[in-house]
Amino acid sequence: MDNVFRVPFSNVVNHLGETGILPLLPLQLNYREKSLEVSARLDTGAMVNVLPWSVGLELGAVWENQAISLKLSGNLSNLEARALLVAASIGDFPPVQLAFAWTKADNVPILLGMTNFFMEFDVCVFRSQSFFDVRPKGRQ
């Protein structure tokens, strides 16, 4: 098993039709019986992982069942969010449990933030070479 999962930056087009490249990480989310292949944005500025409304629903999560309400900041501050634990598989690494702030917003990307993606994985970004490396914590 490789210790490093190397991912090229992805070409993206924003809402103004402008193009750019972003560090998007492909991963598989598993929640109970459901599984979903997604692409999530690495966001070192985000205190928490963020899961958009529709992705939570696709995973089969039930809003009313989630007991912990969260207060987010920025553009998400006016919308409700609740805590959701989801298993995530990245590359060939063993699955880890990610804690998401599941927001009622749908026009937000999946964000991987400090709690707890960056606590589980060490990431090195090589923007000048348009790729980034991901490795589970504690691996050299």
Next chain:
Amino acid sequence: MLSAQSKEMEQLKPVLQQLERHEKLLVIQFLATELARQEEVLLVPNASYPVWSPLEAYGASDALLNLLANPQTETNG
């Protein structure tokens, strides 16, 4: 001796000088956009960009850390 590009710029100047004020501002905006594109910068003047990052959501972070330590508290009942 002026290069071809410099000559073109010299020819442009009198044309630009004759523009109305609002047209000059449009030219400035156009050039700023062109520079941004060339430098792969995804920011354009006068455009609005959403910032989704929950930058200072310390309480939410604490709540998620507590949940990871006590996953049985995730759901009702």
